[in-house]
Amino acid sequence: MxxxxxxxxxxxxxxxxxxxxxxxxxxxxxxxxxxxxxxxxxxxxxxxxxxxxxxxxxxxxxxxxxxxxxxxxxxxxxxxxxxxxxxxxxxxxxxxxxxxxxxxxxxxxxxxxxxxxxxxxxxxxxxxxxxxxxxxxxxxGETEDKLVVAYSTMWGSTDVLAREIADGAISTGVKVELFDLAVSSFANITRHLFDSRALLMGSPTLHHGMLFRAAGYLQYLAGLKPAGKIGGAFGSFGWSSGATKQITARMTEIGFEMSQPDLTCKYKPTASDIEAAREWGAEYGRLVLKMGEASPEG
Ligand SMILES: Cc1cc2nc3c(=O)[nH]c(=O)nc-3n(C[C@H](O)[C@H](O)[C@H](O)COP(=O)(O)O)c2cc1C
Structure with a gap:
């Protein structure tokens, strides 16, 4: 009334x-x-x-x-x-x-x-x-052997990292959904995160912090209180990676367990950055599989 x-x-x-x-x-x-x-x-x-x-x-x-x-x-x-x-x-x-x-x-x-x-x-x-x-x-709250990679980029370096991370995770046998935040709806990302076990969030550093699209998505997600998921932060920077630090802090606050240290690269990824990104993604793939084995339905 x-x-x-x-x-x-x-x-x-x-x-x-x-x-x-x-x-x-x-x-x-x-x-x-x-x-x-x-x-x-x-x-x-x-x-x-x-x-x-x-x-x-x-x-x-x-x-x-x-x-x-x-x-x-x-x-x-x-x-x-x-x-x-x-x-x-x-x-x-x-x-x-x-x-x-x-x-x-x-x-x-x-x-x-x-x-x-x-x-x-x-x-x-x-x-x-x-x-x-x-x-x-x-x-x-049933989940799949699946993870979400969501990222934003200005000039493409973080996009390169995101795709290498996704390929690394795919190589372990998990399903991966990759979203460029500039062209993806928050609702669709969240639908896929819902039955995934991990969110890997990428942003380059802009004025010491993350891009507004990454911040906007994390704000959207915070109210939905996703539980029992692991997270990771990655991105390219020029001189000091404020973006991944902010992402890590915000995702921890939301309730993600940040399972590996941030993955960063300076400006354009080098061959060794690309290799590190693949391995970082593969490790998340293995963690997601392990979570599945440990869960009641796994
Ligand atoms: C307007 C602007 C502000 C930036 N601010 C920072 C900063 O505060 N710290 C930093 O390390 N890099 C800063 N950068 C550099 C970018 O993080 C760097 O070029 C990065 O490689 C861009 O990644 P991307 O190709 O994924 O967009 C800035 C770049 C621009 C254009």
Missing amino acids: RGIAGYHGSSDDVTAVGPDDTLDLGGLTLKFMPMPMVHWPDSMFTYCPERFCLMPNDAFGQHLASSARFADEVGLDLAVEELVTYYANILMPLGPQVSKAVAKVLESGWVCKTIAPSHGVIWRERDIPTLIDTYERCTS
């Missing part, structure tokens, strides 16, 4: 409903299940028993706009990919609440033949097992 008043000036004409209420629409009824912090404090699931339809607010949603209404119409692969992207970028810090919400619905006895989130496509009965299974994997 405070939210409605805050946005619309007054909530005088609004009646609040809760778990003990049934709203009769004339032939169809609505029931309610409060789900605080999935993903706002006032989030609530709504259920229409006559239609076996769950309207779960942001849960099971995607940032997907389409003329098609249903997941099977846009294609299940795309719908699931967008579901995971949404989860990673919006719900990642709220995993325990989301997990409880899914369990509560499953235990509620509400038979769901349609799940219609507040945004994105609607899930029909045939695809609901896939939907629930995907959410259970998301909330479990």
